[in-house]
Amino acid sequence: MEPRDLSAHVAYEAGRGVEEVARDLGLDPESLVKLSSNENAYGPSPKAADAIREYASRVHTYPKSSAADLRERLADRWAVTPEQIWPANGGDGALDYLARAMLDPGDSVLVPNPGFAYYGMSARYHHGTVNEYPVRRENDFAQNPDTVLPHYNGERIIYLTSPHNPSGSEVSLSDIEAIADGTDDETLIVVDEAYGEFSQSPTTTALVEERDDVAVLRTFSKAYGLAGVRLGYAIVPDEWA
Numbered sequence: 001m002e003p004r005d006l007s008a009h010v011a012y013e014a015g016r017g018v019e020e021v022a023r024d025l026g027l028d029p030e031s032l033v034k035l036s037s038n039e040n041a042y043g044p045s046p047k048a049a050d051a052i053r054e055y056a057s058r059v060h061t062y063p064k065s066s067a068a069d070l071r072e073r074l075a076d077r078w079a080v081t082p083e084q085i086w087p088a089n090g091g092d093g094a095l096d097y098l099a100r101a102m103l104d105p106g107d108s109v110l111v112p113n114p115g116f117a118y119y120g121m122s123a124r125y126h127h128g129t130v131n132e133y134p135v136r137r138e139n140d141f142a143q144n145p146d147t148v149l150p151h152y153n154g155e156r157i158i159y160l161t162s163p164h165n166p167s168g169s170e171v172s173l174s175d176i177e178a179i180a181d182g183t184d185d186e187t188l189i190v191v192d193e194a195y196g197e198f199s200q201s202p203t204t205t206a207l208v209e210e211r212d213d214v215a216v217l218r219t220f221s222k223a224y225g226l227a228g229v230r231l232g233y234a235i236v237p238d239e240w241a
Protein backbone atom coordinates (compact mmCIF):
# COMPACT_ATOMS: atom_id res chain seq x y z
CA MET A 1 0.00 0.00 0.00
CA GLU A 2 1.21 3.51 -0.76
CA PRO A 3 0.18 6.70 0.97
CA ARG A 4 -0.78 9.61 -1.29
CA ASP A 5 2.03 11.57 -2.97
CA LEU A 6 3.35 13.78 -0.17
CA SER A 7 6.44 15.04 -1.99
CA ALA A 8 5.12 18.63 -2.19
CA HIS A 9 4.67 18.81 1.59
CA VAL A 10 7.23 20.50 3.82
CA ALA A 11 7.76 19.50 7.44
CA TYR A 12 6.84 22.11 10.03
CA GLU A 13 9.97 23.15 11.91
CA ALA A 14 8.93 24.32 15.35
CA GLY A 15 11.13 26.70 17.32
CA ARG A 16 13.64 24.75 19.43
CA GLY A 17 12.93 24.39 23.15
CA VAL A 18 14.86 26.13 25.91
CA GLU A 19 16.27 22.88 27.37
CA GLU A 20 17.60 21.81 23.99
CA VAL A 21 19.36 25.12 23.28
CA ALA A 22 20.71 25.40 26.83
CA ARG A 23 22.21 21.91 26.61
CA ASP A 24 23.81 22.64 23.21
CA LEU A 25 25.36 25.89 24.42
CA GLY A 26 26.16 24.81 27.98
CA LEU A 27 23.86 27.47 29.48
CA ASP A 28 21.47 27.45 32.42
CA PRO A 29 17.92 27.01 30.99
CA GLU A 30 16.67 29.44 33.63
CA SER A 31 18.79 32.17 32.03
CA LEU A 32 17.00 31.89 28.66
CA VAL A 33 13.71 33.36 27.44
CA LYS A 34 12.15 31.56 24.48
CA LEU A 35 10.97 33.89 21.73
CA SER A 36 11.29 31.62 18.69
CA SER A 37 7.61 30.63 18.53
CA ASN A 38 6.18 33.98 19.66
CA GLU A 39 4.74 32.47 22.83
CA ASN A 40 3.76 34.86 25.61
CA ALA A 41 6.85 35.09 27.83
CA TYR A 42 4.73 36.07 30.85
CA GLY A 43 2.57 32.96 30.84
CA PRO A 44 -1.22 32.74 31.02
CA SER A 45 -3.50 34.72 33.31
CA PRO A 46 -3.75 33.09 36.77
CA LYS A 47 -7.51 33.03 36.19
CA ALA A 48 -7.01 30.92 33.06
CA ALA A 49 -4.73 28.55 34.99
CA ASP A 50 -7.40 28.26 37.73
CA ALA A 51 -10.12 27.51 35.19
CA ILE A 52 -8.01 24.76 33.60
CA ARG A 53 -7.20 23.25 37.01
CA GLU A 54 -10.84 23.36 38.03
CA TYR A 55 -11.94 21.57 34.87
CA ALA A 56 -9.16 18.95 34.95
CA SER A 57 -11.13 16.36 36.94
CA ARG A 58 -13.99 16.47 34.43
CA VAL A 59 -12.11 15.75 31.22
CA HIS A 60 -13.45 12.19 31.02
CA THR A 61 -16.61 13.50 29.34
CA TYR A 62 -16.76 15.11 25.91
CA PRO A 63 -17.13 18.88 25.87
CA LYS A 64 -20.20 20.70 24.54
CA SER A 65 -20.20 19.54 20.97
CA SER A 66 -20.84 22.97 19.51
CA ALA A 67 -18.84 25.00 22.07
CA ALA A 68 -22.13 26.86 22.55
CA ASP A 69 -21.12 29.07 25.50
CA LEU A 70 -17.76 30.06 24.08
CA ARG A 71 -19.24 30.85 20.68
CA GLU A 72 -21.93 32.98 22.26
CA ARG A 73 -19.39 35.00 24.25
CA LEU A 74 -17.14 35.46 21.23
CA ALA A 75 -20.13 36.37 19.05
CA ASP A 76 -21.03 39.10 21.57
CA ARG A 77 -17.44 40.30 21.60
CA TRP A 78 -17.38 40.73 17.81
CA ALA A 79 -21.05 41.61 17.27
CA VAL A 80 -21.70 38.64 14.98
CA THR A 81 -23.90 35.54 15.36
CA PRO A 82 -22.62 32.39 17.12
CA GLU A 83 -22.83 30.55 13.77
CA GLN A 84 -20.18 32.91 12.43
CA ILE A 85 -17.65 31.82 15.07
CA TRP A 86 -15.74 28.64 14.18
CA PRO A 87 -13.69 27.57 17.23
CA ALA A 88 -10.88 25.14 16.46
CA ASN A 89 -7.66 23.56 17.68
CA GLY A 90 -5.76 26.82 17.54
CA GLY A 91 -5.81 29.27 14.67
CA ASP A 92 -4.18 26.43 12.73
CA GLY A 93 -7.30 24.30 13.19
CA ALA A 94 -9.45 27.18 11.96
CA LEU A 95 -7.22 27.47 8.87
CA ASP A 96 -7.91 23.77 8.30
CA TYR A 97 -11.67 24.35 8.53
CA LEU A 98 -11.45 27.17 5.99
CA ALA A 99 -9.38 25.06 3.61
CA ARG A 100 -11.76 22.14 4.09
CA ALA A 101 -14.76 24.36 3.39
CA MET A 102 -13.31 26.07 0.32
CA LEU A 103 -10.78 23.92 -1.53
CA ASP A 104 -11.63 21.37 -4.15
CA PRO A 105 -8.71 19.16 -5.19
CA GLY A 106 -6.40 21.17 -7.45
CA ASP A 107 -7.61 24.59 -6.24
CA SER A 108 -4.80 26.96 -5.37
CA VAL A 109 -4.17 29.49 -2.61
CA LEU A 110 -2.00 32.63 -2.52
CA VAL A 111 0.22 33.10 0.55
CA PRO A 112 2.74 35.72 1.68
CA ASN A 113 6.45 34.93 1.50
CA PRO A 114 7.91 35.18 4.07
CA GLY A 115 4.82 34.25 6.01
CA PHE A 116 3.08 31.86 8.35
CA ALA A 117 3.94 28.33 7.17
CA TYR A 118 0.61 26.75 8.03
CA TYR A 119 -1.40 28.53 5.28
CA GLY A 120 0.36 26.49 2.62
CA MET A 121 0.65 23.33 4.69
CA SER A 122 -3.09 23.26 5.34
CA ALA A 123 -3.90 23.90 1.68
CA ARG A 124 -1.69 20.98 0.64
CA TYR A 125 -3.32 18.70 3.24
CA HIS A 126 -6.60 19.54 1.53
CA HIS A 127 -5.26 18.74 -1.95
CA GLY A 128 -4.65 22.37 -2.86
CA THR A 129 -1.59 23.95 -4.45
CA VAL A 130 0.26 26.98 -3.15
CA ASN A 131 1.37 30.17 -4.90
CA GLU A 132 3.17 33.06 -3.22
CA TYR A 133 3.34 36.84 -3.25
CA PRO A 134 6.49 38.49 -1.93
CA VAL A 135 6.50 40.66 1.21
CA ARG A 136 9.57 42.84 0.76
CA ARG A 137 11.59 45.31 2.76
CA GLU A 138 11.74 47.64 -0.30
CA ASN A 139 7.93 48.00 0.02
CA ASP A 140 7.94 48.35 3.81
CA PHE A 141 6.72 44.72 3.90
CA ALA A 142 3.38 45.89 2.49
CA GLN A 143 0.49 43.57 1.65
CA ASN A 144 -1.67 45.80 -0.51
CA PRO A 145 -3.29 45.72 -3.98
CA ASP A 146 0.03 46.73 -5.62
CA THR A 147 2.04 43.95 -3.98
CA VAL A 148 -0.62 41.20 -3.93
CA LEU A 149 -2.80 41.51 -7.04
CA PRO A 150 0.01 41.23 -9.64
CA HIS A 151 0.57 37.70 -8.27
CA TYR A 152 -3.12 36.78 -8.22
CA ASN A 153 -4.19 34.12 -10.67
CA GLY A 154 -7.71 33.09 -9.66
CA GLU A 155 -6.67 31.45 -6.37
CA ARG A 156 -9.56 30.31 -4.14
CA ILE A 157 -8.07 31.80 -0.96
CA ILE A 158 -5.67 34.71 -0.42
CA TYR A 159 -4.04 34.99 3.01
CA LEU A 160 -3.15 38.37 4.49
CA THR A 161 -1.50 38.61 7.92
CA SER A 162 -2.15 41.75 9.94
CA PRO A 163 -0.01 42.39 11.87
CA HIS A 164 2.27 40.33 9.65
CA ASN A 165 4.49 37.60 11.07
CA PRO A 166 7.45 38.07 10.88
CA SER A 167 7.65 41.73 9.75
CA GLY A 168 4.91 43.37 11.87
CA SER A 169 3.47 45.30 8.89
CA GLU A 170 -0.28 45.91 8.89
CA VAL A 171 -2.95 45.89 6.18
CA SER A 172 -5.54 48.68 6.13
CA LEU A 173 -9.23 47.90 5.80
CA SER A 174 -9.38 49.88 2.55
CA ASP A 175 -6.54 47.78 1.10
CA ILE A 176 -8.28 44.57 2.19
CA GLU A 177 -11.44 45.77 0.44
CA ALA A 178 -9.51 46.75 -2.66
CA ILE A 179 -7.90 43.29 -2.79
CA ALA A 180 -11.29 41.62 -2.32
CA ASP A 181 -12.79 43.89 -5.03
CA GLY A 182 -9.90 43.08 -7.36
CA THR A 183 -10.44 39.32 -7.19
CA ASP A 184 -13.12 36.86 -8.34
CA ASP A 185 -16.40 36.51 -6.42
CA GLU A 186 -15.28 33.00 -5.48
CA THR A 187 -11.97 34.11 -3.95
CA LEU A 188 -11.95 34.29 -0.15
CA ILE A 189 -9.66 36.77 1.61
CA VAL A 190 -8.54 35.39 4.99
CA VAL A 191 -7.13 38.08 7.26
CA ASP A 192 -5.03 36.48 9.98
CA GLU A 193 -5.22 38.63 13.12
CA ALA A 194 -3.23 36.28 15.38
CA TYR A 195 -1.45 39.41 16.66
CA GLY A 196 -4.50 41.69 16.49
CA GLU A 197 -4.32 42.49 20.21
CA PHE A 198 -0.86 44.03 19.68
CA SER A 199 -2.20 46.53 17.14
CA GLN A 200 -4.12 49.81 17.44
CA SER A 201 -5.74 49.31 14.03
CA PRO A 202 -9.39 48.35 13.69
CA THR A 203 -10.20 44.66 13.26
CA THR A 204 -11.26 43.34 9.89
CA THR A 205 -14.45 41.94 11.45
CA ALA A 206 -16.50 44.90 10.17
CA LEU A 207 -15.77 43.74 6.61
CA VAL A 208 -16.94 40.21 7.44
CA GLU A 209 -20.36 41.74 8.16
CA GLU A 210 -20.39 43.76 4.94
CA ARG A 211 -19.30 41.16 2.42
CA ASP A 212 -19.25 37.40 1.90
CA ASP A 213 -15.63 37.06 0.73
CA VAL A 214 -13.64 38.12 3.80
CA ALA A 215 -12.96 35.98 6.90
CA VAL A 216 -10.85 36.71 9.99
CA LEU A 217 -8.63 34.45 12.07
CA ARG A 218 -8.05 34.99 15.80
CA THR A 219 -6.27 32.96 18.49
CA PHE A 220 -5.84 32.72 22.25
CA SER A 221 -2.24 31.53 21.73
CA LYS A 222 -0.35 34.80 21.64
CA ALA A 223 -1.67 37.78 23.64
CA TYR A 224 -3.60 35.49 26.01
CA GLY A 225 -0.62 33.19 26.63
CA LEU A 226 -2.65 30.02 25.98
CA ALA A 227 -0.69 28.42 23.12
CA GLY A 228 -0.80 25.02 24.87
CA VAL A 229 -4.60 25.07 25.12
CA ARG A 230 -4.84 25.08 21.30
CA LEU A 231 -7.77 27.44 20.99
CA GLY A 232 -8.38 29.76 18.07
CA TYR A 233 -11.27 30.59 15.78
CA ALA A 234 -12.35 31.96 12.45
CA ILE A 235 -15.00 34.68 12.09
CA VAL A 236 -16.79 34.02 8.82
CA PRO A 237 -19.58 35.69 6.81
CA ASP A 238 -23.16 34.89 7.70
CA GLU A 239 -23.95 33.79 4.12
CA TRP A 240 -21.99 30.56 4.34
CA ALA A 241 -21.21 30.24 8.07
Ligand SMILES: *Cc1c(COP(=O)(O)O)cnc(C)c1O
Pocket: 038, 089, 090, 091, 092, 093, 116, 161, 164, 165, 192, 194, 218, 219, 220, 221, 222, 227, 230, 231, 232
Ligand atom coordinates in the same frame (compact mmCIF):
# COMPACT_ATOMS: atom_id res chain seq x y z
C1 LIG B 1 0.73 31.75 16.04
C2 LIG B 1 0.08 32.12 14.77
C3 LIG B 1 -1.14 31.56 14.34
C4 LIG B 1 -1.97 30.52 15.04
O1 LIG B 1 -1.37 29.81 16.00
P1 LIG B 1 -2.28 28.83 16.89
O2 LIG B 1 -1.39 28.53 18.06
O3 LIG B 1 -2.57 27.62 16.05
O4 LIG B 1 -3.52 29.56 17.28
C5 LIG B 1 -1.69 31.99 13.15
N1 LIG B 1 -1.09 32.91 12.41
C6 LIG B 1 0.08 33.47 12.78
C7 LIG B 1 0.67 34.51 11.90
C8 LIG B 1 0.71 33.09 13.95
O5 LIG B 1 1.87 33.64 14.28
